[in-house]
Amino acid sequence: MNRRTISKEKFIENVELHPMRQQEDTDIAIVGGGICGLATALALHRSEELRCLKRSVLIETLVQELPASISYFGCQVVTIKSDPLTAFPILHFRDGNSIKAKFVIGCDGANSVVSKFLGLKPAQYLSSCSILGFTNYPHGHGLESESIRMRRGSISVGRIPVDDKVVYWFVGRKWTPQDSDISKDPEMIRESALESTGNFPEEVVEMIRKCDIGSLILTRLKYHAPWDILFGRFTTGTVTVAGDAMHLWAPFLGQGASAAIEDAIVLARCLAQHLTRNKVQAPLQTYVKQRRMRLVKLSTQTYLTGMLLEPSSVIVHYLCLMLLMVFFHDMLGHTRYNCGPL
Structure with missing residues (x-):
């Protein structure tokens, strides 16, 4: 598949490019070809600061920046199972093929197959x-x-x-x-x-x-409720999620794509730091720990803002407004968050 014309189909991030086999082994598999999936693939190779309001332009820019060593498989992942011998995840595709990976990163959106595998609550x-x-x-x-x-x-x-x-x-x-x-x-x-x-x-x-x-x-x-993000189990073994698969909220703050790119940077940084020490599960646990409270704050501010727009009683609206004023008095503070360098 030409990487300049790739669609938002599911794709796999692989260190080496080689033909598809019935069961193929790879180091890191990224499920999902949206902003978060592309940004994660790119972040695993290098850091790039991108800011754009038009989603299609951002995705096209990310695709053009990806190195040729990344291979794409334009087929939907339907199930994930654990290998009984190694405990590594195996991705099963709609066309009958499968891939065994050391790591699986679910960037496959609101209806994420990876989120279901982790047992996360649906939006x-x-x-x-x-x-x-x-x-x-x-x-x-x-x-x-x-x-x-x-x-x-x-x-x-x-x-x-x-x-x-x-x-x-x-x-x-x-x-x-x-x-x-x-x-x-x-x-x-x-x-x-x-x-x-x-x-x-x-x-x-x-x-x-x-x-x-x-x-x-x-x-x-x-949306994912703030309490679901606070208590959600975002990693099991060597499987995790990012982007909308991890945190979905209404666009009241305009931070969906920004948070997805933050996920990509933090995840790539954690993988780079821990894999050099041959620690398999530690990078994902560190990633979830570093992201959780940032996501809880964003989801809470979004949830309270959304409740003001929902048909509710005057008391509920007043309570939401008071909570926003107390905990989010700087209404643009979330835009100045720094997730750190890659």
């Missing part, structure tokens, strides 16, 4: 959904480089420029049963966004009307 649904999109202004949008959020009743709208011509925006509203069908049709998604924002300023309506129709996504919001 829960909020009653809200988000419509996401980009709008291109060929002659420039003239907006300040800042994040703007507006709210009218139960509808929220946000926008932030990507550059001087492209603006990223979202519309948040309550999820309805019809959204399962709407989410499959970009034109219906746009119409839904326009209907939801009829009471907003004309510039917002115009931004949605002129959006890049191919960029539109409607998704129901899911």
